[in-house]
Amino acid sequence: MQFQNSREFAKDLDKKDKLAKYRNEFIFPKVNGKEVIYFVGNSLGLQPKKAQDYVNAVMKDWAELGVEGHFYAEKPWWDYHERFSEKLAKIVGAESSEVTVMNTLTVNLHLLMVSFYRPTEKRYKIICEEKAFPSDQYMIASQVRFHGFDPSDAIVEIKKREGEHNFRTEDILEKIHEVGEECALVLIGGVNYYTGQVFDMERITRAGHDVGAFVGWDLAHAAGNIELKLSEWDVDFAAWCSYKYMNSGPGNASGCYINKKYHNKKDIPRFEGWWGHKKERRFLMEPEFQPEPSANAWQISNAPVLALAPYLASLEMFDEVGMPALIEKRDKIVAYLEFILHEIDKEVESNFEIITPQRQEERATQLSVFLHGEGRELFKYLMDNGVITDWREPNVIRLAPAPFYCSFEDMYEFGQILKRGILKK
Known part of the structure; x- marks a missing residue:
């Protein structure tokens, strides 16, 4: 599939996503009144709404x-x-x-x-x-x-x-x-x-x-x-x-x-x-x-x-x-996230390095990204602007778009916030 770095394209992927409805089964934290983009399901998954019941x-x-x-x-x-x-x-x-x-x-x-x-x-x-x-x-x-x-x-x-x-x-x-x-x-x-x-x-x-x-x-x-x-x-x-x-x-x-x-x-x-x-x-x-x-x-x-x-x-x-459906979406949304990262990298002339293996058999939901030349101030900017992610020294962010509740539009929006965070320096 030929990906595009546009909101319209991301929204279209979400419309075709068979698992999209499950996003509404989870409770999202909010930052500045908006639901966050949640990349830390590899650390703590979101709360299912029916858990309380x-x-x-x-x-x-x-x-x-x-x-x-x-x-x-x-x-x-x-x-x-x-x-x-x-x-x-x-x-x-x-x-x-x-x-x-x-x-x-x-x-x-x-x-x-x-x-x-x-x-x-x-x-x-x-x-x-x-x-x-x-x-x-x-x-x-x-x-x-x-x-x-x-x-x-x-x-x-x-x-x-x-x-x-x-x-x-x-x-x-x-x-x-x-x-x-x-x-x-x-x-x-x-x-x-x-x-x-x-x-x-x-x-x-x-x-x-x-x-x-x-x-x-x-x-x-x-x-x-x-x-x-x-x-x-x-x-x-x-x-x-x-x-x-x-x-x-x-x-x-x-x-x-x-x-x-x-x-x-x-x-x-x-x-x-x-x-x-x-x-x-x-x-x-x-x-x-x-x-x-x-x-x-x-x-x-x-x-x-x-x-x-x-x-x-x-x-x-x-x-x-079922796991087959989750894995199918996992592979697609991670591939789209990787595409977005490369597109933003070109736009800001930065130096991102994805250290997660390229081969599909050796990767799953998580992409770990070296943000060469960037520091914790970029991580803070992401968090302050509703991107909940994970920082590991020296300058790696771990991004895990869990297929149950993350959307393709989340991936696009993350790219835009990441670009603004880099260009504002």
């Missing part, structure tokens, strides 16, 4: 039923989390028994590492990407120390080549085979938070298994954003937050995937609690743990129903639309 329903049941809400609420609390499994399984490419919702992301990664980081004297190293999201770095280092190893020895970071912004798959595969029998775990973010690079999870998972390691994925920036096939790729475990592309609310519950080959295994180490005990026997208060025959065996405490309610509201929209 789902929370209110739980509050009403609590008020009217008290403890009996566990069994007699319209959506009983004792199995509230089970409503997520089938819908989330479609999003991450899994069987419903392999998916559960509990805790928050880093907590879940720690808990999953109890099962999947079992170092020995010879096999103890963890492979991760250089400059992973800090929480992952802290988590991995603390796990290594907990097991009595030195992080400087036990953690192997895959590095980018000198002068390059992104990782090369061949370098990752080579490093895995180089570490070989010393590798206990490969744990990488499925989409790099800084550049938006999408990793080749299938090939990396296969390489990890080839050397006898477990392979897990932090899908914080992947779930609800890219096509995932966790079961088909034979991933061992994964976890993701729900508050980015999945719009569940700040700091909300995390999803988990545990490959079915580990279900019903009594010898697998795991921190256990009563919500992972067999559902039909849970309230018998038996002394010996009997695990659920699914990912729910990794549950520990009863579900935080008030937190899960807005997640369920959003998830039902995902189920209605």
